[in-house]
Amino acid sequence: MFTVPDIYPEFTCKAENCTRNCCLGWHITVSMRDYFKLVGMECGRDLRERLDRSLHILRDATPERYAEFSRTYTGDCPMLRPDGLCMLQRECGEDALSAVCRYYPRSPRTLRADECALSASCERVCEQLFEKTDRMRFVRIPLEFAYELPKRSDDMITRFYVPVRKLFVSALQNREYTVSGRLAFCEKLAAVLRDGFAARGISGIERALEECASLSPERAAGERDTSGFETAAYMLSRLAERYPIERYAAACAASEYGGMEKEFLKRFPGWEIMCEQVLVNHVFYDGFPFYGDLRYDIYHAFAALAALYAVWKVSAVCSLAGEGDINALVALTSELFRMAENSNFNIAALALLANGGVPEKSVILPLCAL
Numbered sequence: 001m002f003t004v005p006d007i008y009p010e011f012t013c014k015a016e017n018c019t020r021n022c023c024l025g026w027h028i029t030v031s032m033r034d035y036f037k038l039v040g041m042e043c044g045r046d047l048r049e050r051l052d053r054s055l056h057i058l059r060d061a062t063p064e065r066y067a068e069f070s071r072t073y074t075g076d077c078p079m080l081r082p083d084g085l086c087m088l089q090r091e092c093g094e095d096a097l098s099a100v101c102r103y104y105p106r107s108p109r110t111l112r113a114d115e116c117a118l119s120a121s122c123e124r125v126c127e128q129l130f131e132k133t134d135r136m137r138f139v140r141i142p143l144e145f146a147y148e149l150p151k152r153s154d155d156m157i158t159r160f161y162v163p164v165r166k167l168f169v170s171a172l173q174n175r176e177y178t179v180s181g182r183l184a185f186c187e188k189l190a191a192v193l194r195d196g197f198a199a200r201g202i203s204g205i206e207r208a209l210e211e212c213a214s215l216s217p218e219r220a221a222g223e224r225d226t227s228g229f230e231t232a233a234y235m236l237s238r239l240a241e242r243y244p245i246e247r248y249a250a251a252c253a254a255s256e257y258g259g260m261e262k263e264f265l266k267r268f269p270g271w272e273i274m275c276e277q278v279l280v281n282h283v284f285y286d287g288f289p290f291y292g293d294l295r296y297d298i299y300h301a302f303a304a305l306a307a308l309y310a311v312w313k314v315s316a317v318c319s320l321a322g323e324g325d326i327n328a329l330v331a332l333t334s335e336l337f338r339m340a341e342n343s344n345f346n347i348a349a350l351a352l353l354a355n356g357g358v359p360e361k362s363v364i365l366p367l368c369a370l
Contacts, residue, residue: 002108002116005281006137007128011105014124016084019327020334022104022122023077023086026342029058032066034098047091054078103145107285110149112161117285120278121338126330129277133270135173136280157290160205164193164298165288167212172280177217179275183306183368185217187361190289190302197298226254228366232310235352239311242348243339248315248332257314260321267320268329278333279309285341303359304346310367312336 030038038051054070061067072078079088088096105122109115118125152158171185189212196208233254240249252260265271282288282305289301315336320328339345353359 001140002114002143003138003140004116004143005118005284006139007125007132008106008116008118008139009141011118011124011128018084018123020123020331021080021084023080024075026077026338027071028069028077028098028100029065030055030067030069030098030100032061032063035067038096038098041092041096043088043092043096047087050078050087099145108143108145108149109287110151111153112158112287112290113152115284116143118281119285119337119341120281121334121341123330123334125281126278126334126337129281130270130274130326130330132277133273135175136277138284156200156202156205159202160209161287161290163209164290165283167193167209168283168288169280171217172276172283174217175273175276179272179279179309180369181217182276183309184365185215186302187306187364187368188215190299191361193289194297194299224369225366227363228310228368228370229254229257229314231353231363231367232307232314232370235307235349236311236315238352239339239345239348243343243345245315245335245339248319248335250318252318257317261317264317264321267324268326274329275309275313278312278337279305282308282337282341286346291346300350300359301346303353303364304349306364306367307349307353308336308340308345310370313370 035055035057038055041051043051055067056070057067058065069077069079072080077086079086081087081090086097086101089101094102105119105125107117107119109117118128120126120129167189168186171189172179172182174182174185177185192208192211192215193205196205196211199205236245236249240246268274288305289298291301312333316329316332319332350359353363
C-alpha cells in the first residue's frame with residue numbers, strides 16, 4: 001500500500017493532447033536493466049536504427065542512471081513522433097518503455113515511507129491541482145512497480161519523516177490565513193525543528209514537535225518591502241542562465257509589482273487556493289523537509305521552498321497580469337516546477353540566497369510576503 005495525493009487515482013496522461021509534452025527538451029536517462037532491454041528488443045528496422053543511433057552509455061554510468069537518449073536537433077527525444085506519441089510505446093507496447101518514461105509524472109518513494117507522488121512539472125497534474133478546491137488529502141492505495149525500489153531506512157529521520165511533514169502541510173492548508181502568512185508560520189516551525197534536530201536525540205526532536213504544536217500563525221507575513229521582489233527577480237535572472245525559463249524571467253520593476261499583482265489576482269481570483277494545492281503537492285513530492293542527501297538542515301529546506309514560491313509568484317504576476325488565461329498559468333507553473341522538481345534547484349536556490357552560507361530570516365520572510 002502506498003500513500004498518494006487524492007488526485008492520484010484520477011490522473012491520466014493527455015498523450016497527443018498535451019501542449020507541453022514530457023519528451024520535449026529533457027535529458028532522458030535509463031537504468032542498466034532498461035538499456036540492455038532496449039538494445040536486445042525485437043522491433044522494426046526504423047525503430048531499431050533510431051535506438052542504436054540515439055542510445056549511449058554515460059561516462060559516469062551507474063546501475064540506476066546508465067544510459068541516455070541523445071536529443072534531436074530540436075532538443076527532443078528521438079522517440080517522439082510528430083503526433084506527440086512515443087514511437088517505442090506505439091510499436092512495442094508500454095512494457096518496452098524505460099521506468100522513467102513509463103511512470104512519469106508518478107514518483108514512487110520507499111526510503112522513508114511507501115509513497116508515490118505526482119510531479120507538478122506535468123501539464124495534467126497542474127490542471128488537476130488548479131481544478132481542486134477542497135484541501136488535498138493523502139490516501140492509501142495498492143500500487144505495483146516493475147522495478148526494485150529502495151529498502152526502508154531505519155534512521156532517526158525515518159521515525160519523524162511523516163509527523164514533521166504533517167506539521168508543514170497542516171500549516172500550508174490553514175485557510176484562516178493568507179498563503180504569505182502560512183509561509184511565515186512555516187518559517188517559525190522550520191527554525192524550531194532545526195534546533196530540535198541539531199540536538200541529535202529523540203527527546204530533543206520530540207520537544208521541538210511539542211513546541212511547534214503550541215505556536216500560532218500571525219495574520220500577516222510582516223511588512224512587505226521591495227527586498228523580497230528584488231531577491232526573487234535576481235534569482236529568476238540567474239536561474240534563467242541555467243534552466244530554460246527565459247520567457248518567464250523578465251520581471252517588472254519593483255514599483256510596478258503591487259499594481260500588477262492586483263490585476264493578476266483579478267484575473268485569477270482562485271490564486272490562493274491554487275497556490276496552496278501546488279505547494280502542498282510539492283512538499284509531498286520533494287520529501288520536504290528531508291530532501292536529497294541531507295546535506296542541508298530543515299531551515300535550509302524551508303528557505304528553498306520560500307525561494308520557489310517567490311520566483312513562481314513573481315514570474316506569474318509579471319508574465320500574466322496584463323494577459324493570459326488559466327492555460328497560460330498551467331504552462332508557466334509546469335515549466336517552473338519542471339525546473340524545481342527535476343533538477344538540483346534547491347541547491348542552486350540556496351547558493352543564490354546565501355552564497356553557500358546560512359539563509360537569513362531577514363532574506364526569507366520578504367520572499368514569503370510576496
